[in-house]
Amino acid sequence: MRRLLHLTSRHRAPSTNRALGLLLAFNAGAVNAGGFLILQRYTSHMTGFASQLADGAVMGQGTLVLNAAGAILAFLTGAAVCAMLVNWARQHRLRSVYALPLMLEAALLFPFGLMGAITLTWHTPFAVPLTVLLLSFIMGLQNAVGSKTSGGSVRTTHMTGNITDLGMELGKMLYWNRQRDHARPSVRHDRERAVRAGGLLLAFVLGGVAGALGFKHVGFVCVVPLAAVLFLLALPPMTRDWEKLTRREPT
Numbered sequence: 001m002r003r004l005l006h007l008t009s010r011h012r013a014p015s016t017n018r019a020l021g022l023l024l025a026f027n028a029g030a031v032n033a034g035g036f037l038i039l040q041r042y043t044s045h046m047t048g049f050a051s052q053l054a055d056g057a058v059m060g061q062g063t064l065v066l067n068a069a070g071a072i073l074a075f076l077t078g079a080a081v082c083a084m085l086v087n088w089a090r091q092h093r094l095r096s097v098y099a100l101p102l103m104l105e106a107a108l109l110f111p112f113g114l115m116g117a118i119t120l121t122w123h124t125p126f127a128v129p130l131t132v133l134l135l136s137f138i139m140g141l142q143n144a145v146g147s148k149t150s151g152g153s154v155r156t157t158h159m160t161g162n163i164t165d166l167g168m169e170l171g172k173m174l175y176w177n178r179q180r181d182h183a184r185p186s187v188r189h190d191r192e193r194a195v196r197a198g199g200l201l202l203a204f205v206l207g208g209v210a211g212a213l214g215f216k217h218v219g220f221v222c223v224v225p226l227a228a229v230l231f232l233l234a235l236p237p238m239t240r241d242w243e244k245l246t247r248r249e250p251t
């Protein structure tokens with residue numbers, strides 16, 4: 001339990017990066033699946049939105065262009081906000097370097113889970129409900145957290161890279177090294193990379209199953225437990241920062 005509560009510490013290790021990545025991938029899968037059931041679109045799928053942007057421009061369908069531009073801009077803004085929070089915390093030498101963006105995500109998911117249906121009626125200049133922009137922002141924020149904590153090796157909201165990594169490592173594992181020639185080094189697969197990619201993929205799928213079942217049977221409120229987990233992960237380092245600030249003598 002102690003290890004779980006320190007996954008957002010500024011001091012990173014491969015084991016904590018993997019564990020946090022799995023939790024975030026599960027969370028992303030759940031939110032993404034719920035978004036599809038509600039909106040009939042995957043709010044973390046920026047590749048699809050980029051293609052939609054191009055298609056809409058060619059076909060002269062302004063609504064498609066606005067939809068895609070809104071989602072991409074929201075995702076981009078989420079990633080930018082994460083970078084700002086992380087770098088601000090680093091400059092101030094806070095323990096909550098990675099906890100701040102996760103606390104923000106929790107703060108957005110809590111009200112969304114309690115009154116998310118209302119956001120479906122709030123229209124935006126991008127011809128989509130506020131729900132689309134909110135979920136895309138959250139996915140951008142979370143994906144940037146995973147990237148920041150791991151130095152870019154862990155992405156939690158889309159699986160294209162993980163499936164690619166897994167496929168390449170499987171190819172290396174199945175490769176037949178027929179000759180033992182020192183001039184031709186043997187092909188060896190990276191087991192750690194394969195396990196990481198496979199684990200993230202599995203966590204995302206399991207999260208998708210949980211999210212789909214949750215949204216189907218209980219609705220928006222199913223994201224409240226996800227928000228609670230993020231809140232608990234972010235709380236320990238933020239509490240220590242607060243204690244440090246309150247103990248500091250006034251100058």
